[in-house]
Amino acid sequence: MQALSVSNLTKKYASGTEALKGVSLEIPEGDFFALLGPNGAGKTTLIGIATGLVNKTGGTVSVFGYDIDKNPEEAKAQLGLVGQELNFNPFEKPFDIVVNQAGYYGIPRSKAIPRAKQLLEDLGLGEKMYQSGLTLSGGMKRRLMIARALVHEPRFLILDEPTAGVDVELRRSMWDYLKKLTAGGLTVLLTTHYLEEAEQLASHVAIINKGEIAAQGSMQEILAMHDGSESKDGYRGGKLEEVFLMLTSDK
Amino acid sequence: MNNYRRWISFYTMVRRDVVRMFRIWVQTFLPSVVTSVLYFLVFGTVLGSRIGDMQGVPYMTFVVPGLVMLSIVTTSYSNTSFTFFSSKFFARSIDEILVSPTPPWVMIAGFIGGGLIRGLLTGAIVLLVSVFFTELSLSVHSALIILGFALLTCLVFALAGLVNGIYAKSIDGINLVPTFVLTPLVYLGGVFYSVHSLPAWWQAITYANPLFYLINGFRYGFLGTADVSLWISVAILGTMIVVLVSINWYLIRKGLGLRQ
Ligand SMILES: Nc1ncnc2c1ncn2[C@@H]1O[C@H](COP(=O)(O)OP(=O)(O)OP(=O)(O)O)[C@@H](O)[C@H]1O
Ligand SMILES: [Mg+2]
Numbered sequence: 001m002q003a004l005s006v007s008n009l010t011k012k013y014a015s016g017t018e019a020l021k022g023v024s025l026e027i028p029e030g031d032f033f034a035l036l037g038p039n040g041a042g043k044t045t046l047i048g049i050a051t052g053l054v055n056k057t058g059g060t061v062s063v064f065g066y067d068i069d070k071n072p073e074e075a076k077a078q079l080g081l082v083g084q085e086l087n088f089n090p091f092e093k094p095f096d097i098v099v100n101q102a103g104y105y106g107i108p109r110s111k112a113i114p115r116a117k118q119l120l121e122d123l124g125l126g127e128k129m130y131q132s133g134l135t136l137s138g139g140m141k142r143r144l145m146i147a148r149a150l151v152h153e154p155r156f157l158i159l160d161e162p163t164a165g166v167d168v169e170l171r172r173s174m175w176d177y178l179k180k181l182t183a184g185g186l187t188v189l190l191t192t193h194y195l196e197e198a199e200q201l202a203s204h205v206a207i208i209n210k211g212e213i214a215a216q217g218s219m220q221e222i223l224a225m226h227d228g229s230e231s232k233d234g235y236r237g238g239k240l241e242e243v244f245l246m247l248t249s250d251k
Numbered sequence: 252m253n254n255y256r257r258w259i260s261f262y263t264m265v266r267r268d269v270v271r272m273f274r275i276w277v278q279t280f281l282p283s284v285v286t287s288v289l290y291f292l293v294f295g296t297v298l299g300s301r302i303g304d305m306q307g308v309p310y311m312t313f314v315v316p317g318l319v320m321l322s323i324v325t326t327s328y329s330n331t332s333f334t335f336f337s338s339k340f341f342a343r344s345i346d347e348i349l350v351s352p353t354p355p356w357v358m359i360a361g362f363i364g365g366g367l368i369r370g371l372l373t374g375a376i377v378l379l380v381s382v383f384f385t386e387l388s389l390s391v392h393s394a395l396i397i398l399g400f401a402l403l404t405c406l407v408f409a410l411a412g413l414v415n416g417i418y419a420k421s422i423d424g425i426n427l428v429p430t431f432v433l434t435p436l437v438y439l440g441g442v443f444y445s446v447h448s449l450p451a452w453w454q455a456i457t458y459a460n461p462l463f464y465l466i467n468g469f470r471y472g473f474l475g476t477a478d479v480s481l482w483i484s485v486a487i488l489g490t491m492i493v494v495l496v497s498i499n500w501y502l503i504r505k506g507l508g509l510r511q
Contacts, residue, residue, distance in 0.1 A: 013511060048511075051350045055510045073252045073352035081350050089344040096267075097347075103263025104351035106256020148347070 001029045001064060003078075003156045003187035004050060009059035011045050011211075019045040021211040022059070027189060027204070029064070029155075032182055034202035035191045036240075038248050042211045043191045044084050047160050051081045064155060077105065080154035082145045082162050084191075090133040094125055094144045097133065098151050105152035112151065119147040122177065124170075139166045143174070156187045163192060175201060199223075199240040207247050214247040252352045260353040264361025265368065268334055272369050279330075279369065280376060283322040287377040290318050291384040294443065306445050306476050312390060315381040316470040317442030320404065322377045324437055324462070325429055327370030327405040328412035331362050332425040335416030339509060349510075355503040359413065366409030367402070374401050396472035396481070403488050404465050408433075410495035417502050436462040446478045461487055 004027040011020040019042045027033045035043050048054030050061055052072060061068045066075040088097050095116060102112030120129050123143040128136060136144060142162055149157060157178075163171045175197070182188055192198055198205065199219065206216040215222055219240075226242045252260075272279040295311035305313040338345040348358050391397065419425045440462030446454050457463050458479075468484030471477040477484075 053346060053349055053510060055506060073354065076350060076352040077252070079350065083346065085343070087343040087346045089338070089342055096270075100263050100267050101347055101351070103266075104260050104348050104353050106252055106259045106352070108259055152351075 002062075003027045003029045003031065003064055004189065005060075005062045005065075006046070006050070007060045009046065009049065009061060010057045011042070011049065011054065012057045019211055020049075020057075020059075023208065023211070023213055025206050025213060025216060027187065029187055030182070030185055031204055032188045032202050033190065034198035034205045035189060035208060036195065036198060036205060036244060037191075037208035037214075040210075041208045041248075043208060044160055046208070047081070047083075047158055047189070047191070051079055051158065052076055053083075077152070078155050080149035080152065080157045082142070082149045082157070082159045084160040084164075086141055086145070088133060088141075088144065088148065092133055093130050094120055094133060094136070094147070095129045097144065098148050101148045102151040107152055115151055115153075116147070119150055120144075123147050124173070139170050142166055143170075146174070150181075155185070156189070157181070158189045160191050161193065162190070163194060163197065171197070195240045195244055196238050199238050205240075207244060209248040215243070252354065256352075257354065257357050260348075260351065261357050261361050261364065264348070264358070265364035268330075268361075268365030269368055271334075272330070272365070279326075280373060283326060283373045283377055284380055287318055287322060287380050290314070291381060295384050305448075306474065308390070308474055308476075309385075311385050312474070313445070313470075314443060315378070315385065316473045317437075317440075317466050318381070319374050319377045319401075320462075320466050320469050321434075321437045321442055323370045323374040323401060323404055324408050324465075325433055326373040327366040328408040328415070328433060329425070329429055330369040331366035331409045331412035332416040332419065332428075333412075334365060335362050335413055336419045336422070336425050339416075340422075345509065356500075359499055359503060362413055362416075363406070363409045366412060367405045370405035370409065371401060374405075390473055390475075392475035393472050397469065398472075400465065400469040400472055400484075400488070403492065404469070407465075407488065407491045407495060410492070410499055414495065414498055414502065436460055437466070439463075440466050441478065442466060461491060464488070 006023055006025050009020050009023045012018050023042070023046060035046070037043050045054060049056045050063065050068065052068065063075040064078045066078070068075045098116035098120060099109060099112045102115065103109070117129070120126060123146060125140060125143055125147065128140060133144070142165070146162065163174065166174065178188060190198065190202065202219055204218055205222045207214045215225065222243055223239050226239055226246065294314055299310035299314070302310040304310065415425055415428050439457065440460045441457065446457050446463065449457065464479070464484040464487040467477050467479055468481055468488070471481050
């Protein structure tokens with residue numbers, strides 16, 4: 001079963017920008033999948049279409065076999081989204097934000113409250129639970145968004161740059177937490193600009209550039225695209241970084 | 252999503268909005284109390300005694316239904332226009348609902364539900380305030396008609412406010428209509444006078460004002476007398492609901508201007 005199946009997806013914004021020019025990709029159930037690409041490549045657009053926040057221009061998308069046009073409610077019920085931009089009302093308390101999110105998925109409060117408390121504790125927000133969202137630091141806001149995305153126990157979690165602005169230690173604990181969830185069968189789609197992070201975590205990768213998939217495959221296959229030679233200029237990042245630059249650089 | 256889950260989602264939206272309006276009651280409920288106290292003082296107590304009777308009842312008793320209506324109309328309208336607009340504009344918290352399996356019509360119902368409750372509560376508060384000013388001599392002809400008109404009026408203006416919230420591109424876009432359209436329509440719709448005390452040409456204009464029929468029907472519930480037949484009022488209210496539901500339905504299908 002494919003957690004996400006995207007076929008020939010196109011998106012042209014009203015402004016005329018062609019953000020996606022026929023993208024196809026498959027994410028198998030249980031996979032940890034990294035979607036990588038430079039700024040403006042179309043990652044957030046792709047995620048927006050899959051989660052119902054952006055209308056597509058052409059192509060098809062299905063989530064666990066549910067077509068997003070024909071069965072939008074079933075498709076959405078499978079998904080949890082941690083968006084790139086902060087999108088919660090900062091005047092509300094983290095506890096309420098997470099409990100209400102469960103409500104939108106049809107989960108009654110009696111069930112949602114213990115789950116929300118547990119998630120917020122697990123993500124280190126136990127003490128901030130009942131304070132206004134305004135009092136959260138940047139990293140705490142991200143973690144709140146993760147708790148919110150998990151409260152309905154989705155089978156498929158999409159994270160759009162969740163670690164931007166999160167310190168090293170927290171980032172590690174965040175990944176440990178997510179690894180635990182993937183061990184329990186959760187499928188993850190991650191976008192990040194920290195390529196070492198992707199290299200360590202993901203088992204499959206797609207590199208998207210200017211609205212087109214430049215490469216797609218298992219992490220080993222992608223890494224093997226680079227011959228291992230030292231780059232000319234002194235600086236050298238991980239191997240994935242070299243492949244990424246080779247595929248997306250204009251030079 | 253089965254109906255039980257839809258109901259939970261709807262309940263969540265309404266509950267969230269009600270919690271919000273009580274948390275900021277100074278901004279949501281107090282203004283209506285303050286303005287209605289002022290109206291009752293000025294028009295009821297000070298001027299009312301000089302005006303004497305209107306439609307055969309003391310002026311104060313005549314004015315109460317109109318003032319309750321004024322608060323109902325403006326609060327139910329501004330509640331939906333503001334909550335919808337702010338959730339799409341500030342912090343985009345509407346994404347929380349958009350990513351969920353909540354169907355668009357349940358989302359609409361959720362926003363309307365909040366407006367309905369705020370409108371009815373505010374109307375009840377203003378009515379309570381009026382009781383003090385009329386020395387408990389408030390006449391009630393038919394509680395059912397009063398409640399029915401209050402409910403349907405809330406529905407109409409919550410729906411209208413939602414249309415405004417959907418189209419608004421800036422915060423000014425939701426403040427303009429209440430100030431320049433709603434308030435004048437309510438004032439000129441016979442809150443303060445019986446239409447029969449107007450010159451013929453002004454009467455004719457008043458008959459083109461939909462708010463006139465709502466106030467007329469609502470007042471009938473209190474006084475048992477009306478400027479025009481109750482059935483005309485009901486028909487106008489029904490027409491407005493049908494038109495507004497159709498507009499909202501059309502906007503839902505278009506994606507409510509929420510998706511790029
Ligand atoms: N709402 C919008 N209206 C018009 N154009 C848009 C809109 N959102 C994105 N775009 C354009 O679509 C293209 C893809 O943007 P997108 O946000 O999907 O990129 P991204 O890969 O997520 O980039 P980043 O890594 O910077 O987050 C860009 O050219 C962007 O300018
Ligand atoms: Mg992005």
